Amino acid sequence: MTKVRACGKNWNWIWGKGKQNYAQEGTATAQNLKMKLQSWLGDCFFDHNHGMEWERYFSTKMTNEEIQKAIYNKILLQEDVVGVQEVLVETDFDSIPLRVSTSLSFLF
Numbered sequence: 001m002t003k004v005r006a007c008g009k010n011w012n013w014i015w016g017k018g019k020q021n022y023a024q025e026g027t028a029t030a031q032n033l034k035m036k037l038q039s040w041l042g043d044c045f046f047d048h049n050h051g052m053e054w055e056r057y058f059s060t061k062m063t064n065e066e067i068q069k070a071i072y073n074k075i076l077l078q079e080d081v082v083g084v085q086e087v088l089v090e091t092d093f094d095s096i097p098l099r100v101s102t103s104l105s106f107l108f
Contacts, residue, residue, distance in 0.1 A: 003022050003023070003024050003028055004023055004031060004032055005022055005023070006021050006027075006031070007023075007031055011035075025080075029078060029079070029080045029081065032078060032079075033075060033078050033081070035050075036050060036051060036052070036074060036078070037052060037071065037100060039051030039052065040054050040055065041053045041054070041055075052070065052071070052074060053070070057070065064089045064090065064091060065089075067089050067091065068087050068088070068089040071087050071089065071100060072084055072087045075087065087100065088100070
């Protein structure tokens with residue numbers, strides 16, 4: 001079961017009340033996954049495998065399908081995720097907005 005320190009509305013960790021401020025199960029899994037997808041690979045000093053290879057994806061102008069497959073694979077490596085029904089990727093490399101939406105199955 002995934003258990004992590006919860007994040008507030010601005011995605012800052014909530015501190016001060018011990019384990020009462022931990023997200024659990026689906027909330028923790030979704031929070032971990034969102035952070036991994038929003039992070040650049042190697043930016044987390046204590047976990048160099050955390051994050052996505054966004055620099056490579058954007059510099060080589062990978063197709064939406066290629067980025068979708070990379071995201072799909074990262075999601076499947078997440079603890080407590082047992083299935084991915086759908087990953088949708090919309091991007092425009094000229095203006096760099098990237099939208100990702102997913103539909104997942106969790107193990108609880």
